[in-house]
Amino acid sequence: MLPLPPLTAQADRLVALGVHELAGLTPAELCDAAASAGPRDGALLVVRAPASRLAPLVQREGRRGFVVADMTDVDAFAPIEQAALPDGPVYLLDGPDRGDELTNWSPDEALPEITGRGRTPLTLTEGLHWLLQRPEALERNRCFMTIGSRLRRPDGRLDARTPALWLSNGTGRDGRDRRGAPKLGWCWAGNRHTWLGFASAAGRVPAGLVQAGASPTSAVSG
Template identity: 55%
Template sequence: MNGQTLPTIVEQVDALVRKGLPALASMGEDEFRKLASGLGNARGGIVAVHPSLVPAASLAPLLERAGRPGFVVEDMTDLAEFAPIAGVEIPDAPLYVLAEPQRGDDMRNWSPDEALPEITARGRTPLTVSEGICWLLAEPAQLEPNHCFMTIASRKPKARQPKSQKGVALDARTPALWISGGTGQDGAERKGAPKVGWCWAGNRHTWLGFASVARRTS
């Protein structure tokens, strides 16, 4: 879990090209590679795609497990409205690097509300949903049965809130990445596929940790 099993930055960029990222970003392969030219070639970091370049909902189908593509749950059509929470700064760059990713297995069966202050106390920041998808694009093996993770840096602000409300009121859902059981609206054909779903911020789940990184660099 120390990131040393990750491909190098260049290897990750090559893989993103093969998966069709340039086309999703409406640019040519050379132009896409130029975006990554300043990222170096270290091992242990994740190449993250800024949602302004390619949104999370378009990244999700590039995930693959057991021969099945990833997907976003049917009742999360508003995924693009989920934004970084206060205190999480995303580099203003189309591609950037996430350092020292951790899945947060030790916090399985914690709620997002409980996990966030603990992650912060450790000097780390949680992943956004786009960053979580990018981690699995670089290292699919991080998604395992009973060892999946939430991406609690992404929350949707509520459209309306009382004027007396301090701060920004948030939708109660928090995005997560796990493995579909092929039931309900998922459909049997999606059994075993990587799934972008959501959980309530106050609920606990025994199979979900809380992914975080030490820092983000552009």
């Protein structure tokens, strides 16, 4: 898997796609946040923005990303406690990994394993940002879930759906024209899939408040 571009190049990419506007930022504000972080190998620049607006910006081999038809509430999926976000509209995600070794685990099984390793599960927005920079992170039969985002019901319990990002087969309601397109969908929290890993990261830090080489803050304490 290819390394991430420098943070300043990531900012330029997000500005070209108009992602800064989704968070009410100017191009200069986003670029300054990236520049202030200095060199930080393996870090992903993330802007708080609705998943429904980010998904169509993802493109892989000429195919544009989309949200499945039965996930109209996608923007209501929010970070869980184990994926708490830093303050501010922009932050850095250190060391994203697809989690291939956790394929055929269920989300319920994978979450304690990820946190037990001192890592944090990726949120849906973070997974989409990763694909905006590196769409190659999605491969046929090697895709990933973003269990850092869940929907909480009015009674306080978590909805059983867990979001995931994979490549469409072009069947059913997806349509043949979407074969191979990046797909934002969901799976049940208790189910296992041989083609879905569990994306995680080393931690998160606020953009604009970091110094090169600083240690990432824990997602739980952040």
